[in-house]
Amino acid sequence: MTISLSKRMGALALASAMAVGACSSPAATTTPTAAAVATGPAASAGPTTPQVPSGNVTLAGAGATFPALLYQVWIEKFSTAYPNVAINYVANGSGAGITAITQQTVDFGASDAAMKDTEIAALPAGTKILHVPTALGAVVLIFNVAGVDTKPITKLNLDGPTIAGIFLGKITTWNDPAIAALNPDIAANLPATPIKVIHRADGSGTTNTFTTYLSAVSDDWKNGPGAGKTVNWPTGDGAPGNDGVSGGVKGGDGRIGYVELQYAVISGLSSAAVKNANGKFVQGSSDGVTAAANGALDAFPADFRAAPIINGAGDTTYPIASYTYLLVYQDQTDATKGQALVAYIYWALTDGQKEEKAIGYAPLPDPIQQKALDELHSITTGGAPIWAK
């Protein structure tokens, strides 16, 4: 075992263009030949679908926890269909995903915040990264509070200024007049329990989406903590990952936090209906996110780095939504891995989209899906496209 590793490291030193896994594949010898091997079958199979490599390939990915539940389902289905392709996705946060792809310790990164200009500048010289949108999701406010009647409260309306007030630490109890005014039906049942905020501790695309929303609805927030993957929280406790926040909120009475919709569903916590731009209270849902995405199609930028979709127009639009991305290098140093990656992303953008709704994510709107598939054609290895048009 040790010997094969050292052999590998030696090979790496000799041919820096060749990435680690290549040596385990008999197909890859030198970069130009490998490119020919990779493009050959794809071309002969026609331009419609990228070819999955025949040898054993392992892809490593890391990043966002927001789409992790979706990715786990995708990877399981894809690996069932193509048992020779193993994909190892470690959900350690969007910030960690961007760091890992920048340091090239993974084959793909994942983030729901598009990379900032400064982060793109930090990439290794001469490389270009592509943002491939894979899904949309809602950021919902989960809460865990028992009413005066000691039963857990399951329905709650909130609007932007109130949410900002809570996360600024200005609204401190559940029976605050601001909350009561939005919930006349249950105003008498709102307890005097102190509100405890649970926020993300790690660099997070979910935080980026949520704080972008807070900045849009509250000047105090905009001029205070502001928007970003990590902000200076005025109040509350930090927890790692979407999973950590939902676990944290579940852990005690009076708590509130923000997570991707599906984390609210699986943790069995109620989420608040949020007032949208049309003044309607909307519960976070796949359809509400689709409505938001459809309303923001024109705003989708040419470089794919879309901002979170905040306060979109429409009665059914959920106001806090975001794309989530896979981050891949445009030029893949390892032909076999590149081929597997393109095949997997193609599968995710087509067959994979059918899985999204059932587990609380929103599929890409058709025009965006088409754009993403077109973008896939631009991925190359050794200068030659992996999936030719």
Add this chain to the structure above:
Amino acid sequence: MAAAVAARASISDRLTGVSAGRRRTTVDRTMRTLSFVAALLCVVPLGAVLVFVAAKGLPALSLDLITKGPKALGIGGGAANAVLGTLQMVPIAALLAIPSGVLGAIYVAEFGDRRLARIVRFCADVLVGIPSILIGIFVFTFLVLPFKQFNAFAGSVALAIIMLPVVMRTTEESLHLVPNSLREASLALGVPMWRTVLSVVLRTGLPGILTGSMLAFARAMGETAPLLFTALGSRLINVGNLGQPMDALPLFIYTNAREPIEALNEQAWGAAALLLLVVLFINIAVRARSFGRRIG
């Protein structure tokens, strides 16, 4: 006058030890109780951890846990990736750490000059105290970053660095316990030094060396922090591919205990019980040996 009488009385009391004796016994009793409670405080956490993990973890132990890999949303999955990962990374770390630890200790105890021995011993003691996360980051910079790949070998190296000082110090201690008369007897019979070390000193010190190695082994099994930056963890079952990420039991517990999914929490408890059973077994086996030796 009255005051003088009182003073005299108290002096006589003190001399006869009536009230002072009472005070002394109260102080004695209080301090004794306090130190007894403090002694209990050492036992209680162990007991609490055992009971807690046993109560939550033993029901979660199942065949699936050690035969199946993780599944999406935790449905019907297990911790086979972690079990197999620990079974590979820790023995490899032991292979790296134990020979060099033992050899280093032999040098320090038998051959090295006293000043060098003191320096090496001091460094080993400091190394024991270095937070394991730092060792993880250190290994990350020279075994992960240059190869652009999180890998199990880096995880083993990080664990080996943690094991090394433990093995070295315990080995050195047990070599010091070998009576000098044995060495002298052997040398007096004309046996060369290397032979003396190999067949007299090492053989006599062997139980101690084994104890140290086993304890280091158990310690490495439970380490999470050095693996976060090196082996990374993996949802895939990885057997034999040290160039790829690999999971381990502590990493499995770390990732699954914070999931909001009951099934995954249960698997984390199961993995915790498994880890505890193995570590306890090693510890008790080792202590029982050395305990028996002392009595015998």
